[in-house]
Amino acid sequence: MTTSTLIPAVSRFRSFADSVAMARNPVPVLAKYNETYGDTFRFYLGGLKEAIVTIDPAIIQHVLKTNAENYQKSEIQVKRMGHFLGKGLLTTHGEPWRTQRRLIQKGFDRKQLDALSSIMQDSLAESLRDFDRQIQDGPVDIYPQLMKITFAMVARSLFGASLKDEDIDLVSHTICTVQEFIVRQTLQPYLNPWFAASGELRRHEEMRTRADAVLMEYIKKRRKEPPRPDLLQTLMDARYTDGEGMPDELILSESMQLLVAGHETSSNALSWLLYLLSSRPDCLEKVRQEFDSVLGEEPLSHGHVPKFEFATQVIQEALRLYPPFWMIDRMAVADDRVGDVAIPRGSMVIVYVYGAHHAPRHWQDPEVFDTARFVKANDKLRTPFTYLPFGGGPRGCIGGNYAMLQILMILSDLLRKYDFQLAPGQTIEARPMVILRPKHGIRMTFTNAVPSASRITTLV
Numbered sequence: 489m490t491t492s493t494l495i496p497a498v499s500r501f502r503s504f505a506d507s508v509a510m511a512r513n514p515v516p517v518l519a520k521y522n523e524t525y526g527d528t529f530r531f532y533l534g535g536l537k538e539a540i541v542t543i544d545p546a547i548i549q550h551v552l553k554t555n556a557e558n559y560q561k562s563e564i565q566v567k568r569m570g571h572f573l574g575k576g577l578l579t580t581h582g583e584p585w586r587t588q589r590r591l592i593q594k595g596f597d598r599k600q601l602d603a604l605s606s607i608m609q610d611s612l613a614e615s616l617r618d619f620d621r622q623i624q625d626g627p628v629d630i631y632p633q634l635m636k637i638t639f640a641m642v643a644r645s646l647f648g649a650s651l652k653d654e655d656i657d658l659v660s661h662t663i664c665t666v667q668e669f670i671v672r673q674t675l676q677p678y679l680n681p682w683f684a685a686s687g688e689l690r691r692h693e694e695m696r697t698r699a700d701a702v703l704m705e706y707i708k709k710r711r712k713e714p715p716r717p718d719l720l721q722t723l724m725d726a727r728y729t730d731g732e733g734m735p736d737e738l739i740l741s742e743s744m745q746l747l748v749a750g751h752e753t754s755s756n757a758l759s760w761l762l763y764l765l766s767s768r769p770d771c772l773e774k775v776r777q778e779f780d781s782v783l784g785e786e787p788l789s790h791g792h793v794p795k796f797e798f799a800t801q802v803i804q805e806a807l808r809l810y811p812p813f814w815m816i817d818r819m820a821v822a823d824d825r826v827g828d829v830a831i832p833r834g835s836m837v838i839v840y841v842y843g844a845h846h847a848p849r850h851w852q853d854p855e856v857f858d859t860a861r862f863v864k865a866n867d868k869l870r871t872p873f874t875y876l877p878f879g880g881g882p883r884g885c886i887g888g889n890y891a892m893l894q895i896l897m898i899l900s901d902l903l904r905k906y907d908f909q910l911a912p913g914q915t916i917e918a919r920p921m922v923i924l925r926p927k928h929g930i931r932m933t934f935t936n937a938v939p940s941a942s943r944i945t946t947l948v
């Protein structure tokens with residue numbers, strides 16, 4: 489098999505002509521291709537690298553699950569991310585990945601999430617003191633604020649409550665800067681020789697080395713300290729079948745990869761969630777009531793999560809409209825076929841998550857925020873592999889349960905403390921980078937919440 493002739497193709501010329509628009513915002517370009525070429529088509533990324541893009545649930549299921557062995561993480565993750573992040577869950581495949589995944593999974597089981605709940609709460613309380621100061625002077629862009637809150641929470645869940653603020657800031661800044669650089673390397677590959685010649689590549693490598701050194705200090709220190717209930721401890725206590733533990737360098741790169749995968753995703757989901765709730769006072773009130781009735785005055789912990797039926801639906805719908813990972817990329821290891829679609833060896837396959845979540849064929853009025861889509865009774869009606877905020881198959885998100893706990897925890901505290909409103913006169917627009925970010929931020933005004941007993945409620 490040498491060509492995938494059954495898949496319609498966007499010409500190399502058209503792909504190149506669209507590459508600047510694509511770098512600016514791929515969503516309208518891909519929507520136009522979907523309209524013209526159907527659910528699955530080929531195009532040239534940056535006018536250079538051929539990729540198959542799909543929103544077809546049968547192909548998505550095949551690639552992510554049924555024949556997942558044949559679809560490794562693509563070059564973007566393995567080569568470009570691996571260059572900066574070393575080896576770890578995000579950048580390996582095959583047996584080394586399977587072994588690591590099995591060990592790291594323990595860090596996200598129910599017992600561990602119970603234990604992490606209080607570290608997360610303490611981190612949140614500290615972050616909210618700072619947040620409270622920021623909101624006093626008028627509207628704030630919630631995106632960087634929430635990123636700060638979630639990053640500190642994930643970082644402390646990993647490295648423990650004693651992680652210093654200045655170290656959190658340094659690592660967070662490094663990850664954001666390096667991630668943006670990787671996106672530029674990927675979307676405009678023709679600039680790579682320039683990045684190397686101009687010293688830009690080296691500057692980013694040096695940043696990463698500095699952040700590594702800071703985190704390695706914590707690992708070395710922990711080796712001499714008593715055990716703690718955090719993820720670093722899980723990584724240190726993990727044992728391979730031969731009884732050996734993970735070397736410090738691997739603990740460092742796995743931790744860095746968990747920070748990369750976990751820091752911007754939840755803050756992103758929360759930003760879009762608050763944005764959506766700001767125009768739906770009915771849903772907002774219903775979520776508040778649910779928090780009040782489940783929690784009373786208690787802080788939220790992992791044991792409460794299954795009780796938040798409506799809040800979970802609201803989060804699920806926000807993740808449908810604005811999936812933080814708007815696409816998932818893979819590389820075919822060998823020639824393959826799904827029905828009559830041929831996928832040649834070496835093809836890059838892009839599972840276009842945003843497209844699947846907005847396809848009118850699978851979602852009635854897909855642009856409308858409608859929590860009823862996620863009422864339990866409707867679960868069975870949904871076509872599998874049309875809803876993929878956490879991916880799917882063996883490489884689906886390892887931190888999904890942690891993320892739900894984190895989002896609920898932050899949302900419950902914010903909603904119980906504050907009323908909030910979208911600041912007038914702004915354009916809210918999504919910009920797909922690695923993550924689906926709000927292009928111009930989302931500015932909101934926060935005021936102290938009216939106590940729950942005195943709220944007048946109209947529930948849906």
Ligand code: HEM
Nearest residue numbers: 577749750753754757812813877878879883885886887891
């Ligand atoms: C709303 C929040 C989150 C969303 C939407 C999300 C989404 C995803 C998706 C779609 C994937 C699959 C990527 C692929 O197949 O290539 C993934 C993988 C992953 N996620 Fe998450 N994630 C979230 C939060 C987190 C958190 C909080 C952590 C860790 C603290 C985390 C750690 C990971 C890791 C390590 C992987 C790679 C797993 C592997 O390849 O075995 N994620 N995530």
